[in-house]
Amino acid sequence: MSYQYPKYRDDPDAEAHVYAFLQIWEANHVSQRLTDVKAERSKIADFSMTLEGPATRWHSKHLPGTITKFEELRTKFLHFFHK
Secondary structure, three states: OOOOOOOEOOOOOHHHHHHHHHHHHHHHHHHHOOOHHHHHHHHHHHHHOOEOOHHHHHHHHHOOOOOOOHHHHHHHHHHHHOO
């Protein structure tokens, strides 16, 4: 199921984007009782759907298949886009 996540293009507040994403993800997945592994996969996959423009290009060049924990994705995302 696809949820309405905020979109990130190259906004000045990357941390706010991650926070908003996690709030929506948690609200929509709390009843699913996912295992930790499935929750991580879901967050990583869903987060990629929130990216547009330069953020999409960044993700497609550097991340597919290399990240297994959302915290690692978050760290790399904020390192690259935090202004």
